[in-house]
Amino acid sequence: MRATRKVRPASVVKWIILVVFLIWTVVPIALVVINSFKVPKDIFTKAPTLIFQPTIQNYVNAFTKSDFGSYFLNSTIVALSSTVIVILIGTFAAYGLTSFQLRAANGIANGFLVGKLVPVIALLLPLFVIINAIGLRGTLAGPAIAHVALNLPFAVWLLMGFIRDVPQELEQAAMIDGCTKMQAFWRVLLPVILPGVAAVFILSMQYSWNELLFSLQLTTIGTYTLPVGIASFVGAVSVDWGTSSAAATLTMAPMIVLGFFVQKYLAEGTTGGAVKG
Amino acid sequence: MSTTTARLAPLRSRPGYAKRELRLAYFLILPAALAIFLVMILPLGFAIYASFFQYSLGQPMVFVFFDNYIAFFKDATALRSLLNTIIFTVLSLSLCISIGVGMSVLLKSLSPRVGNVLRAIFAMPILISPIIASLIWRYMYDPTYGLIYFVLNSIGLHGFGGLTASSTALICIVITDVWHATPFIILVASAGLTVIPEELYEAARIDGAGAARTLFNVTLPLLTKTLVILILIRGTDAFRVFDLIYGLTGGGPANSTTSLSIFAYQQAYENNQMGYGMAVAVLTLIALILLFGPLMRNSARGRAE
Numbered sequence: 001m002r003a004t005r006k007v008r009p010a011s012v013v014k015w016i017i018l019v020v021f022l023i024w025t026v027v028p029i030a031l032v033v034i035n036s037f038k039v040p041k042d043i044f045t046k047a048p049t050l051i052f053q054p055t056i057q058n059y060v061n062a063f064t065k066s067d068f069g070s071y072f073l074n075s076t077i078v079a080l081s082s083t084v085i086v087i088l089i090g091t092f093a094a095y096g097l098t099s100f101q102l103r104a105a106n107g108i109a110n111g112f113l114v115g116k117l118v119p120v121i122a123l124l125l126p127l128f129v130i131i132n133a134i135g136l137r138g139t140l141a142g143p144a145i146a147h148v149a150l151n152l153p154f155a156v157w158l159l160m161g162f163i164r165d166v167p168q169e170l171e172q173a174a175m176i177d178g179c180t181k182m183q184a185f186w187r188v189l190l191p192v193i194l195p196g197v198a199a200v201f202i203l204s205m206q207y208s209w210n211e212l213l214f215s216l217q218l219t220t221i222g223t224y225t226l227p228v229g230i231a232s233f234v235g236a237v238s239v240d241w242g243t244s245s246a247a248a249t250l251t252m253a254p255m256i257v258l259g260f261f262v263q264k265y266l267a268e269g270t271t272g273g274a275v276k277g
Numbered sequence: 278m279s280t281t282t283a284r285l286a287p288l289r290s291r292p293g294y295a296k297r298e299l300r301l302a303y304f305l306i307l308p309a310a311l312a313i314f315l316v317m318i319l320p321l322g323f324a325i326y327a328s329f330f331q332y333s334l335g336q337p338m339v340f341v342f343f344d345n346y347i348a349f350f351k352d353a354t355a356l357r358s359l360l361n362t363i364i365f366t367v368l369s370l371s372l373c374i375s376i377g378v379g380m381s382v383l384l385k386s387l388s389p390r391v392g393n394v395l396r397a398i399f400a401m402p403i404l405i406s407p408i409i410a411s412l413i414w415r416y417m418y419d420p421t422y423g424l425i426y427f428v429l430n431s432i433g434l435h436g437f438g439g440l441t442a443s444s445t446a447l448i449c450i451v452i453t454d455v456w457h458a459t460p461f462i463i464l465v466a467s468a469g470l471t472v473i474p475e476e477l478y479e480a481a482r483i484d485g486a487g488a489a490r491t492l493f494n495v496t497l498p499l500l501t502k503t504l505v506i507l508i509l510i511r512g513t514d515a516f517r518v519f520d521l522i523y524g525l526t527g528g529g530p531a532n533s534t535t536s537l538s539i540f541a542y543q544q545a546y547e548n549n550q551m552g553y554g555m556a557v558a559v560l561t562l563i564a565l566i567l568l569f570g571p572l573m574r575n576s577a578r579g580r581a582e
Contacts, residue, residue: 018380119558119561120519125327125551126323206403212523231408255404
């Protein structure tokens, strides 16, 4: 008891810092959510107003005056399909690179990682030409393919970390019991590295859901994704704050909800098991 | 190890086993390698090729050798964008890491339940698209209606330039980036902190070490590996910053917020100087490899035994 009383002043400082950081984190998000329920005359006030007549007109506008519904559907398709593919070919690659004593494994893995360093600006135009040439421009496959490749280096690196932590004897035991190498992968290894797969899922989903530049380049009207739609609000000379706040709120919501559910994996995933020592 | 080999011997000695297994390994890696080749290596190769040409869309390419690269170092705007990028990276990285690690240490000192709830709330900004973050902060920085000005005015500070003055615009973008990216540091550093053995803290307490000494002598040294990963991921992201600037200022006013990526984009897509734009992008990549390559050395360890 005496010890707790002694640290009181430090504890007060600690809580002040935490509350300040909480305000700093939440206020900008809360502001845009609150604005999405305001009519213009309530948004454009010198002092922020908390008492106002709420309206859903901005949400109605987002769906009727812009193609928000279609953006939302497109983003869902692109994010889900690219994420499923990343998980599938990412786990395969990570397994291949860690568990076969390949002499080239390190070289290939490092080659993948350099992919993470390339400035996307360098890839935009050439990729545009490639996607155009194979006839996928303006389809959802364009951004989906781009997102798969952009997510892969980190996904493979992260999954390699997870697989390395699993003793190889686990599969060897299964193989002695008559499994093939691939059966051992599906039945024995995959269940153990599921937290890593979950981490790849959330990281890849949020990247694809939020990615702007490639989607901007590779889509046309009709296949615009959410960030492209939002950018068209932001890029305009005068921003329609009401409608764009509503669109921003609806865009943020799914990822924030998803983030709350899988927060644990988000933390584990970003470190790729690398901090486990 | 020896027992493993012994147990494996019957499998290994089967004819064709090793060959079949190697073929399977390459087959597993192939799809990922193909995707990365198609979307990254091939386009990067083209970008490097194009950087040696005077190249505008709709016009024939003229081979100019290193002219685009030489032009970069003679171009005041280009050098300004390099300087901006360095300032942005140093400021954003140091602020993000110090605040992020500090907050994760504070969160760890709370009860797990409160800590987890707060951590989940603190994590929200990273789940938000950079383009939405810039939308939110453009409203925050609005000179007439923005919350920042309201707060500054109410404590008697007038004349803050915000995003419209070339002296303050870059720091405004750094602030937005810190808001957006610090949560990532908190998450990763928190995961790193959980593996530090509790006994070490106990030992420090018994030795009478204060909070500051514990932080610098126990926590930070044991967090080195995590910090390297953080500097690598966050540093390379900050060095390539595009979306936030695109959404907040577009590089203005007077090029005061033009980063290398923004400059490359402007040259390639707005001025139709594709060759020059690609040269800037390639230079960015070279700078990234020089700056962060040493941190990237893949720990060539095998699987756990």
